[in-house]
Amino acid sequence: MKLTPTPKNTSTAKLSVFWSSLRRNPMGLVGLAMLAFIVTVAILAPLIAPYDPKSTSGITSSDIYNPPSAAHLFGTDDAGKDVLSSFILGSRISLIVGFFAAFISIVIGGVVGIVAGYYGGRVENILMRVTDIMLVIPDLPLMVVIIALTKPSLFNIIFVIGIFGWTTTARVVRSQTLAVKSRKFVMRARAIGAGNMHIIRHHVLPLVLPLLVVQAVLTVSAAILNESTLSFLGLGDPTSPSWGQMLNFAFGRGAMSTGAWWVLVVPGFGIVWVVLSLTLFGQGLEQVLNPRLNTHHLMPGKPTVQNGRVDLDQEKGALLEIQHLSIHYINEDKTAARAVEDISFTLNKGELIGLVGESGCGKTTLMLSLLRLLPAAGQIVNGKVFFNGKDLTALSEEELNTVRWKEISIVFQGAMNALNPVRTVGDQIAEAITKHVPAMPHDKLQERVTELLDLVGIAADHKNHYPHQYSGGMRQRAMIAMALACDPQVIIADEPTTALDVMIQAQILELLDSLRKKLGLAIIFVTHDLGVVAEICDKVLVMYGGVTAEYADVDTIYNEARHPYTQELLKAFPDLTKPKKKLSSIPGYPPRLDALPAGCRFAPRCPIAFERCRIEQPSLHAVGAEHFASCHLVEAVQ
Amino acid sequence: MLLKRLGWALFTILFVVILNFFLFRILPGDPARQGIRDPRLSLETINAIRVRFGLDKPVINCFETLNPIKIGSCGVNPLDTQFFIYVGNLLKGDMGTSFYYNRPVEEVLGERLWNTILLIGAGQILAILLGVIFGLFAAWKVRTALDYTALISGLVAWSLPTFWLAIILLFWGTNMGLPIGGKATPGMSSYPFMDQLGDLFQHLFLPTLAYTIIYMGEYMLIMRSSLLDVLAEDYIMAAKAKGLSTFQILKDHALKNSMLPLVTIIAINLGFTVAGVIQIETVFSWPGLGGAIFESVGRKDYPLLQGAFLLIAICVILANLIADLTYSYLDPRVQVD
Numbered sequence: 001m002k003l004t005p006t007p008k009n010t011s012t013a014k015l016s017v018f019w020s021s022l023r024r025n026p027m028g029l030v031g032l033a034m035l036a037f038i039v040t041v042a043i044l045a046p047l048i049a050p051y052d053p054k055s056t057s058g059i060t061s062s063d064i065y066n067p068p069s070a071a072h073l074f075g076t077d078d079a080g081k082d083v084l085s086s087f088i089l090g091s092r093i094s095l096i097v098g099f100f101a102a103f104i105s106i107v108i109g110g111v112v113g114i115v116a117g118y119y120g121g122r123v124e125n126i127l128m129r130v131t132d133i134m135l136v137i138p139d140l141p142l143m144v145v146i147i148a149l150t151k152p153s154l155f156n157i158i159f160v161i162g163i164f165g166w167t168t169t170a171r172v173v174r175s176q177t178l179a180v181k182s183r184k185f186v187m188r189a190r191a192i193g194a195g196n197m198h199i200i201r202h203h204v205l206p207l208v209l210p211l212l213v214v215q216a217v218l219t220v221s222a223a224i225l226n227e228s229t230l231s232f233l234g235l236g237d238p239t240s241p242s243w244g245q246m247l248n249f250a251f252g253r254g255a256m257s258t259g260a261w262w263v264l265v266v267p268g269f270g271i272v273w274v275v276l277s278l279t280l281f282g283q284g285l286e287q288v289l290n291p292r293l294n295t296h297h298l299m300p301g302k303p304t305v306q307n308g309r310v311d312l313d314q315e316k317g318a319l320l321e322i323q324h325l326s327i328h329y330i331n332e333d334k335t336a337a338r339a340v341e342d343i344s345f346t347l348n349k350g351e352l353i354g355l356v357g358e359s360g361c362g363k364t365t366l367m368l369s370l371l372r373l374l375p376a377a378g379q380i381v382n383g384k385v386f387f388n389g390k391d392l393t394a395l396s397e398e399e400l401n402t403v404r405w406k407e408i409s410i411v412f413q414g415a416m417n418a419l420n421p422v423r424t425v426g427d428q429i430a431e432a433i434t435k436h437v438p439a440m441p442h443d444k445l446q447e448r449v450t451e452l453l454d455l456v457g458i459a460a461d462h463k464n465h466y467p468h469q470y471s472g473g474m475r476q477r478a479m480i481a482m483a484l485a486c487d488p489q490v491i492i493a494d495e496p497t498t499a500l501d502v503m504i505q506a507q508i509l510e511l512l513d514s515l516r517k518k519l520g521l522a523i524i525f526v527t528h529d530l531g532v533v534a535e536i537c538d539k540v541l542v543m544y545g546g547v548t549a550e551y552a553d554v555d556t557i558y559n560e561a562r563h564p565y566t567q568e569l570l571k572a573f574p575d576l577t578k579p580k581k582k583l584s585s586i587p588g589y590p591p592r593l594d595a596l597p598a599g600c601r602f603a604p605r606c607p608i609a610f611e612r613c614r615i616e617q618p619s620l621h622a623v624g625a626e627h628f629a630s631c632h633l634v635e636a637v638q
Numbered sequence: 639m640l641l642k643r644l645g646w647a648l649f650t651i652l653f654v655v656i657l658n659f660f661l662f663r664i665l666p667g668d669p670a671r672q673g674i675r676d677p678r679l680s681l682e683t684i685n686a687i688r689v690r691f692g693l694d695k696p697v698i699n700c701f702e703t704l705n706p707i708k709i710g711s712c713g714v715n716p717l718d719t720q721f722f723i724y725v726g727n728l729l730k731g732d733m734g735t736s737f738y739y740n741r742p743v744e745e746v747l748g749e750r751l752w753n754t755i756l757l758i759g760a761g762q763i764l765a766i767l768l769g770v771i772f773g774l775f776a777a778w779k780v781r782t783a784l785d786y787t788a789l790i791s792g793l794v795a796w797s798l799p800t801f802w803l804a805i806i807l808l809f810w811g812t813n814m815g816l817p818i819g820g821k822a823t824p825g826m827s828s829y830p831f832m833d834q835l836g837d838l839f840q841h842l843f844l845p846t847l848a849y850t851i852i853y854m855g856e857y858m859l860i861m862r863s864s865l866l867d868v869l870a871e872d873y874i875m876a877a878k879a880k881g882l883s884t885f886q887i888l889k890d891h892a893l894k895n896s897m898l899p900l901v902t903i904i905a906i907n908l909g910f911t912v913a914g915v916i917q918i919e920t921v922f923s924w925p926g927l928g929g930a931i932f933e934s935v936g937r938k939d940y941p942l943l944q945g946a947f948l949l950i951a952i953c954v955i956l957a958n959l960i961a962d963l964t965y966s967y968l969d970p971r972v973q974v975d
Contacts, residue, residue, distance in 0.1 A: 128843050135906060137657075138954050140913035141947045142929055145661060148935045148943065225799055229917060232801045233932055244799075249923070251805060261809060268802035276797035283793065293782050296869030298884055347854070373879055393907055404881035412879075417872035422898075422970055432880045466970045 021288045028030045028284015034277030038270075042091040053241070056081075065260040074086040074205055075262040077202070077246070078253040087266050093242035097158055098224035104162025105223070106169055106216045109276050113173025114208060118181060118200060124174075131170050139164040140229065147235045154237040161226045167214045173208055179206045214285045221278035228271050243267035295376045302330065302379035304372075304393045310473045317459060318346040318386075319522055320370075320408075322488055325367070325383035327369050329593070337594035339378070340546050342620075345539070347490065352516055354537035356530060356569070358590050362546040363526045364413065367492050387490070399537045406436040406486045410597070411493040413526075415479035417469040423479045423626055426453070426463035432485040452481040456511060473504035480511065494526045509536060530569055534558060542566050545601030552627035562629040564609075565602045600632070608633070639937045640787025642965070647959045654888060654951040659724050662944050663697055692926045695720050710838070734941035738934070747927060751949060753821060754926035760842060760851030766904065773861025777896075778888065780866060788858060800914045804848045806920035819923035845922045852914050853907070856873035860903050865896040898969055905961030908954045925944070 010296040022028050041048065056079070063080030066072060074083040116127040142158045150156050180186060186203050230236060231244025232251070250263040289505060307326075329341040340362040347353055355363050368374050370385055370392065385392040387407065392400065412418035420428060427451045432443060438447070450460045458478040467475055476496055483491050493512060497505040513536045516523055533540055534553065542549040542555045542565065561567050568586045588605040591597055597604055603613040612632050620630045679687075687974060688694045696711035698721040727733070733743035778786035812818050817840055826837050868874065869892055879889045914930035923929065927946050936944040966972040 087710050097721065133653055135956055136650055136909060136958050137654060138909040138912035139953055140910075140916055141950055144916070144931055144935060145943060145947050149940075221797070228799050229801060229913065232799075232917070233920065234936060247802065247805070256805075256809065256812075264802075264805050264809065268799060268805070271799050271802065272794075272797050275799075276794060279793050279797050292866075293870075294779065294866060296777070297871075297874040297878055298778060298869055298887060299780065368875075369880055373875055401883065406881065410876070410879050412872060412876055414872065418876040419874040420877070420895070422894055422968070423891075428919055435881055435886075450945075477890040554877060 006366075018288065019092075022284065023289075025284045025288055028288065029461070031277045031280030031282070031284055032094065035271060036373050037276065038091055038274055041088060042095050045088050046090055049082075051082040051085040051416075053089055055088045056581050064160055065255065065258050065263070067260075074266045075260065077263050078249055078255065079262075083263055086241060087243070088272055089240060090240070090243045090246060090267065091270060091274075093154070093237075093240050094224050094227060094244075096417050097154065097161065097227040098220040098274070098278075101159045101165060101220040101223040101227070102216055103160035104159070105165035105219050106212060108174055109166035109169025109219075110208070110212055111177075112166065112170040114177050114200060114204060116170070117177025118196070118204060118215070118247070119173040122206045127170070128174070134361045137166045141225070143226065143230060144233060144235060144332065147230060150485070152230075152235045152237055154240055157227060157230060157235075157237060160270055161223050161230075164385065165219055165223055165226070168211070169219060172211060172215055172243065176208050176211050180204050190269065193634055200297050210285075210289050214282055214289065217278050217282035217285060217580065221275045221282070224271065224274055239351075243270045243301055262416055278497055287485070297373075297375070299376040301372060301374055301376060304380040305382070307382050317389075319349050319351075319388065320347040321384075321386040322346070322370070323384045323386070325366065325369065325385065327365055327374065328379055328381050329375075331377060331379045331594070335594060337592075338596060339593050341384075343541075343543070345541050345551060347524065349489070349522055350516060350520045351538050352513075352525060352536055353541060354533035354540045355453055355524060355526045355541050355543065356528065356533055357543035358528055360593070361541055361543045362589050362593070364494055366541040366543075367410070367494050367526055371408060371410070371493065372400060373410075402436075405432055405483075405488065407488055409483040409486065409488040411476075411479050411483045411491060411496045412496040413496070415475040415499060416472070418479060419475060421467055424466055425470065429478070429482045429485050430451070432482060436486045448485075452480070452484055454485065456481045457507075465586065473500055475502070476500060476508055477511070480508070480515075484515065484519075490520070490522045492524045492526070495528070497527075497529075497532065498527075503545040505532075511535070531570075542569070545596060546593060547601060548628065548630055549602065550627075550629040551620075552624075556624070556627050560624075560627075562623050562627075562634050563602075563631050564606050564630075568607070600630075639966075643962055644958060647955050654726065654948065655728065655954070658944055658948050658951075659721055661938060663720070669819075692720055692723055693908060695723065697721060698799060702719040702829060728948075733945040736934075736939055736942040738937045738939040738942065743941050745931065747933055747940060747945055747949055750926050750930055751953075753924060754915060754919070754928060756843055757842070757849065757918070757924060758911060761853065762847045762904075762911070764846065764859055765853035765902075768850065769857025770861050770900070772854070773858040773864060774888065774893075776862040777865035777869060777886075788862065792859040793968050794864075795851055796859070797850060799851050800848065800918075801917035801921055803851060804845070804918050807844050807848050808921055817841050823927050840908040841924075843923050848918050848921075849914060853911065856907070857900065857904075860900055861896065864896050866895040866901045867943050871895075894968065898965065901961055901965045901968065905958050905965075908957045908961070912950050912954060948974065 022032075025176065050073075059080040061080070063076050065074040065076060065092070066080075072082050072084065074087060077083055077086065077369070112127050112131065116124040132231060143164060146160050167393070171586070174352065181204070182385045189199050189203055227236075227242060228244030228247075230246045231242050234248055236242055236245040236254075238245075238247065239313060244267075247264065248258070248265040250267075253261045254263075291477070314443045318332060323344050325340060325343045326338070329337040330338055331337065343366060345353060357363050365374065365378065369378070369380055372380075372392070375381075380393055383393070386405065390403075392403065398596050426446075429449050429452060430445050433440060435446060447464060453460060453463060458477055458481065460468070460473060467478075480493075480496070482492075491512075494511070497508050500508070509532060512523060512525075515521055525533070527533060537554050539551070541551045542557070544565050549565045550557065550561060552560075558564060558570065561570055565586075572586065586605055591601050591604070597614070597619075599615045600609070600613040600618050603609040606613065610632075616632070618632045620628050621634045623629050623634055684692075694721050696714050698719045699714055699716035699812075700712040713717070716791050717726075724751070731744055733747070735741070736746050737939055738742050740744050743767070776785045779785050808818065817837075818822060819841075821838065822834070823837050823841075826834055829837075874887060874891060877891045882890070912928065915926065916931050918924065919926045919929035920932040927950055930946045932943060934946065
């Protein structure tokens with residue numbers, strides 16, 4: 001049995017992690033500081049207020065609506081009272097109403113959300129229906145009606161704001177509870193017979209709590225806004241003047257026509273201060289709890305650089321020639337993850353090269369870099385990509401756009417995500433053609449789309465269907481049809497058969513192979529499945545941890561593999577007709593690209609590694625004609 | 639699905655009608671009872687008022703068989719109770735008589751409804767349009783000065799109390815020589831149509847500006863975060879791989895997808911929009927439904943308050959239904975029929 005650490009320890013540890021990430025969040029910090037300031041003012045209010053707003057002694061009619069002066073920093077109001085003092089004491093009312101009303105809302109919302117999410121079924125149905133109704137009924141008019149019909153006391157205001165402010169919390173908490181409920185440890189706790197209350201208290205609540213805190217902060221700000229609005233509409237508690245009421249009096253009693261801007265500006269500024277502080281703090285908390293990378297595919301990429309570590313070879317006149325390509329991911333904290341290092345290969349017309357390696361070894365990064373589709377953090381730091389003699393790494397975005405899809409297209413991994421869900425498949429195929437052959441008339445275009453779909457075995461009547469109406473295999477085939485749309489010379493197929501069942505896999509492989517023979521396509525086939533490679537590839541490049549482990553034609557790889565990694569991979573495939581999934585038989589995991597070992601990247605998992613492997617990175621040695629391996633043992637043999 | 643949504647909207651409206659009826663009967667501020675308590679009134683007058691407002695009738699039949707604790711009066715004709723008379727009158731379009739105007743409530747509110755729709759319509763269209771455009775740029779240029787400016791101004795706009803912004807704008811506007819309130823300059827109705835229209839625009843300018851600032855920030859923040867999600871999707875990379883330009887990708891692949899969450903938020907927001915309208919109409923004395931709520935509170939004109947609340951709630955529910963149907967029209971993954 002695993003020992004559970006005492007709850008106190010874990011919660012303090014969690015708090016310190018939380019605090020250290022909040023410290024790096026400027027938005028949250030500013031909000032917290034602003035909030036701390038106004039809370040201090042509210043607590044010390046009677047001590048720091050220069051005048052007592054309740055007393056009228058010494059006030060004469062000449063004190064009414066006096067502009068700011070040394071005696072009255074923020075001027076005086078319609079009753080000749082000091083605005084600053086009323087402002088300071090008013091902070092208490094806003095904060096009291098905000099916090100207590102939010103407390104009511106959070107308790108109701110939290111209970112409704114957890115119960116609905118946890119118990120599900122009819123209970124959930126009824127609770128969420130009630131929430132929906134509450135959400136759709138405009139709450140301010142309802143609050144106005146209720147307070148107008150009862151007494152506008154502080155208690156009523158808190159109560160009314162509280163019971164109408166819980167709907168958002170209930171919805172958010174419910175979806176979080178649903179997510180938590182299906183987590184393994186909760187299922188396990190249920191399986192061993194833990195009671196519902198126990199599970200909710202010990203498993204669900206701790207995971208919902210952070211979210212409740214964020215919601216609480218945002219609910220307080222909404223409650224303060226509601227209080228000020230009600231007070232402004234004349235429904236505030238007359239015995240405890242709040243900022244909203246100050247504005248109500250000023251607006252109703254001629255401040256506007258007198259030009260007494262200070263009475264109108266100061267209280268409003270207080271409301272903005274509190275609400276903004278809570279909003280910033282809430283947003284900051286939210287960012288700490290759910291960090292978002294905030295990167296996307298349209299951000300400008302990092303410019304290609306040539307750090308010149310490796311001399312470039314002469315071009316060999318192949319269709320596609322990748323020379324000493326290195327790619328780094330530059331993180332926010334400036335550390336670089338060396339995702340791809342010094343990869344070279346060539347591809348001729350009609351050739352099919354297999355790019356093999358475990359997940360996370362840089363295959364996809366390498367493929368995306370060919371058309372410069374890397375995520376914003378990715379940067380080509382060395383090397384060239386020659387296509388028909390043009391260096392793709394040196395082209396401008398506009399020039400590259402004429403190569404993309406027209407000459408080199410991609411069959412993406414996971415076609416469901418690579419197809420736009422709100423446009424029909426046929427439309428998305430046609431779009432690619434229109435982009436590169438804009439002159440094609442409409443009927444010919446439609447004919448071409450039908451022809452392409454037919455080529456991959458999809459009936460014409462599926463043309464106007466949406467991706468979600470396709471099956472997984474159909475989507476993948478539609479993706480291939482799309483890749484073929486502009487008669488490209490090279491197709492990059494990034495694990496096109498992963499996550500498909502064996503029958504469909506075979507169909508798609510056969511399709512790609514026949515297209516290659518029929519159309520003379522050159523294909524780069526990215527996969528972690530050596531069986532697939534054996535069936536259709538001409539050449540194989542085995543990648544490990546971002547570098548070339550071994551590169552040769554397919555027969556050499558299967559019969560004379562020299563790199564221990566290739567040998568281990570092959571051992572995991574005793575029978576080529578057997579489906580994949582035995583890769584795990586090499587103990588351990590591929591290295592993290594931001595924490596690569598000092599020596600050979602495979603050394604930690606290599607069964608025959610020796611001292612030198614842990615210190616020195618092996619270079620790529622030629623073992624035979626067009627056969628390369630990066631292993632110290634290969635060098636020794638030579 | 640369509641029928642189900644329609645049924646749900648009807649159910650919600652029915653709920654609001656019931657709520658609206660009982661709030662005004664249960665809570666201590668009951669209109670006619672308040673009036674009756676006035677000691678200067680003679681018994682005959684009190685009875686006359688009771689009859690006039692139908693208060694001599696039982697509130698509701700207790701429906702013995704359904705209701706074991708016997709709430710309501712038992713053994714009366716269910717149709718001759720205050721509740722059913724109220725519902726029956728509503729169905730006939732009769733919302734009672736305003737205490738203050740001494741005119742039918744539906745007549746008073748009918749004029750005001752259009753003024754409110756004009757204000758909301760102008761403000762909402764501007765807020766959505768500007769919010770979408772700014773949100774689009776902020777997301778596209780994420781983590782640049784432009785994005786941070788948009789983010790901070792969005793959060794500040796979100797934190798502004800609507801009525802306060804309206805007051806500040808009114809202060810500024812009157813100094814700039816804009817009209818201080820209402821919908822038209824008195825006596826304007828004798829001028830030519832184009833002059834009247836210009837006058838209306840002048841009056842509409844400040845309220846619309848206030849409305850736009852308040853809601854634009856929120857729409858911008860939602861658009862920004864929604865577009866950020868969409869732009870990180872694989873199909874955007876696929877579109878880029880196809881050789882489409884940034885403009886084409888934004889227009890053809892990102893805009894529609896990222897607008898979908900916005901439609902939902904706009905629908906949910908309609909309830910909150912009403913809160914803004916009440917404040918804006920109050921500050922600018924705009925003769926709409928929101929202003930009616932504020933005025934009838936001050937004048938204790940309960941029939942008008944009741945009617946205005948009901949009308950606003952029904953409008954929001956219907957608008958919500960429309961937004962819901964729009965969503966299913968825009969997103970092929972949701973089936974309506």
